[in-house]
Amino acid sequence: TLFKVGGGGGYTLYQSSTSFPPCFCVATVSPLGDSPVQISCPSCHQTVLSKVDYSAGLLTYLFCGGLFFCGFVLGCCLIPFCVDRLKDAKHTCPTCKTVLGVYKRL
Numbered sequence: 295t296l297f298k299v300g301g302g303g304g305y306t307l308y309q310s311s312t313s314f315p316p317c318f319c320v321a322t323v324s325p326l327g328d329s330p331v332q333i334s335c336p337s338c339h340q341t342v343l344s345k346v347d348y349s350a351g352l353l354t355y356l357f358c359g360g361l362f363f364c365g366f367v368l369g370c371c372l373i374p375f376c377v378d379r380l381k382d383a384k385h386t387c388p389t390c391k392t393v394l395g396v397y398k399r400l
């Protein structure tokens with residue numbers, strides 16, 4: 295994302311260092327997101343496309359708690375769209391089923 299800094303005369307363009315949320319780096323093995331990535335499996339030493347399983351993480355429970363306080367009717371409309379977005383993504387090797395890493399939301 296480019297944004298302009300300073301007014302008046304010359305201005306400088308800065309490119310933001312990252313296009314991902316800050317929590318992206320919490321992954322245990324390598325930068326994993328919530329979608330399948332190409333990764334070298336440490337177990338079977340093949341470059342594979344990781345298989346992603348979603349599991350309910352801390353944020354999911356916080357979200358449920360938030361629903362409780364903020365009004366259930368409003369939240370219900372949103373659940374089908376973002377429930378997977380709130381879950382931890384576990385990357386596994388499709389070949390040997392080794393867990394390659396877990397992407398956590400928090």
Ligand SMILES: [Zn+2]
Nearest residue numbers: 335338387390
């Ligand atoms: Zn493997």
